[in-house]
Amino acid sequence: GGEMCGYGVHSTMAQLSLVPLLLLSVLPYSIATTRGHMPPCISCFTPTPMCQSVDHPLLAPLRRPRRGLCPALTMRRSSEKPMGSPSTPGWKGERLNLLTDWAVSSAPNRPIVCEYEPDGAWLWARWQGTVLSMTVLPIILVILASGSIDVVVHKLSSQQWGILDIPPANDPNVMELQGIRHLWEYQLTLCTFILTFFTQEAYRHYRTVYLTTRSIQGRINDICMLVTMGATRGEEELLTENRTSVITGYSDTAVDLVDTCTRLIRLSHTFFWAATPTASNGVSDTDEYRDKKGGKAIGPLLLSAAGLDGLVSAGELTAEERDSLQVLRQNGLPPSQYAYVLLEWVGLYVMDGRKAGVLNGDAGFEQNLFKQFTSLRTEYFNIGDYAAGRMPVAYVQLVQVLVDSLVALAPLAIYPDLGTLSIPLSGLLTLFFKGQLELSKSLLDPFGVEGFRGQNIRVDVLVSELNFGAGSRWVKAGEVLPKLAAHSRTKTNLSNSKMRLGSGGSGMRAPPPVKEEPPTLR
Known part of the structure; x- marks a missing residue:
């Protein structure tokens, strides 16, 4: 009977050791559900033959009837459109007008990133976009697993202890968990070290991308400032409230050059972000302004024929410029390259202006x-380069497996020292480690295209800020330039001022004259 009882205890503890494996299989799916989508590697590709042969309830919904690429890639291959072509859904006119308004807006309606208040109570009350919302399901799963372990150990043990008491060290079930605890402590040290550096590198990537977006704005502002400063000047009279003052503005030939260059360089910036995958390249971060057919953001819609027509109606493009872009598209240049086309057009206009004498310098x-x-072109390319080489997949996978296994083993590892208190504390450990991991991955997704929209850089704010800077600040500042005032001071005025200073007008007496003695001969 004792042998049978011992066999039953060991078999039950062996079953308990499978709890971390179940948690490891469930945690990735719970995180994906929290973000509102499945992992890309699961949603885009079919399972391997090995995965298809396993009757796992979590893998059953992911199987596809046939092997091959995902339908999105198959549809992309079968279509005749060149790479980079925007989708052309049958959108209503008012929504296209909203997108056109976004492209020409110069008043941002929100901060570029989610701002915070330093008050502790305010920070505790936040939910959306925080690690609490990212890790709520893993925390619940780990707490349930830890509670199940506590119930099973109490039921199998012949000894009794209180709810808040530490389990007896001589209990056979508790003794079997000591080995897991030693392994878990080594893993805890390694995981803390690696995860800290992983978060640091992720935040460095986020800051680099953010500063690059600001550098793009800076280079365009520099171009607009230099063009307006070098434009030839004219003269006109401006009647003010007090008197008529003579000012200088742009010459008749320079007005067209300044307006064309600043308008096209602003539109180049808008086209660049419309072609870049972001979560806010429509009107907002929500799914309201997304293509209902493919779930894509409507930023590329601005590059379609309907979007170009809307920009012509808004006065941001001329009919000749729209037709030229469509000719380039027919010749094989995808709409994703429109930003660089407009950039080169501005450079050519500037060169022609220098040759014609419209630009001084x-x-x-x-x-x-x-x-x-050239610096602006470099910053444009840097956005794609940073996204392509942000982090090797092996590094991210190592950190993911390390954190998931640490969290899954936590209920078994800390139970011998904490007992029932391991239930809430294992959830707290999950919040810290899984939260830091998910936060790091959200920092590696600065534009929110992978479901991490809490920390995304809002592109519509970038466009609005640049539209004001390039379209209003420098152009309007150069339109009004007062003539340089001529202040002539004659010798008489200078001598009179010296006499007034020496006559005690300021309360000071002039020093007595120094008597010069003739030099003596030696």
Whole structure:
């Protein structure tokens, strides 16, 4: 009977050791459900033959009737459109007008990132976009697993102890968990070290991308400032409230150049973000302004034929410019390259203006101006380069497996030292480690395209800020320039001022004259 009882205890503890494996299989899906989508590797590709042969309830919904690429990739191959072509859904006119308004807006309606208040109570009350919302399901699963372990150990043990008491160390069930605890302590040290550096690198990537978006704005502002400063000047009289003052503005030939260059460089910035996958390249971060057919953001809709027509109606494009872009598309240049087309057009207009004498300046001015063009092109490319090489998949997988196994083993590892208190504390450990991991992955997704929209950089705010800076600040500042006032001071005025200073007008007496003695001969 004792042997049978011992066999039953060991078999039950062996079954308890399967709890971490079940948690490891459930945690990734719970995180994906929290973010509102499945992992890309599961939703885009069919399972391997090995996965298809396993009758796992979690893998059953993911199986596809045939092997091959996902339907999105198959549809992309079968279509005749070149790479980078935007979707052209049958959208209503008022929504297209909203997108056109976003492209020409110069007043941002929200901060570029989610701001915070330093008050502790305010921070505790936040939910959306925080680690609490990212890890709520894993926390619940770990707490349930920890509670199940506590119930099973109490039922199998021949000894009794209180709810808040530490389990007896000589209990056979508790002794079997000691080995897991030693392994878990080594893993805890390794996981803490690696996860800390992983978060640091993720935040560095986020800051680099954010500063690059600001650098793009800075280079465009530099181009607009240099063009308006180098434009030839004219003269006109402006009647003010007090008197009529003579001011200088742009010449008749320079007005067209300034307006065209600033308008196209702003639109190049808008087209760039419309072609870049982001969570807010429509009107907001919500799914309301998304293509209902494919679930894509409507930013690429701005690059379609309907979007270009809307920009012509809004006065942001001329009919000739729209037709030229469509000719380029027919010749094989995808709409995702429209931003660079407009950038080159601005450079060509500037070169023609320099040759025609519409832009003043020497060789240094020209070199500085075109340096801003090449720097802007570099920053455009950096956005895609940072997204492509943000982190190797092996590194992310190692951290994911390390954290998931640490969290899954936590209920078994801390139970011998904490007993029933391990139930809430295992959930707290899950919040810290899983929360830090999910936060790191959200920082690696600065534009929120993978479901992490809490920390996404809002592109519509970038567009609105740049539209004001490039379209209003420098152009309007150069339109009004007062003539340089001529202050002539004659010698008489200077001598009179010296006499007034020496006559005690300021309360000071002039020093007595120094008597010069003739030099003596030696």
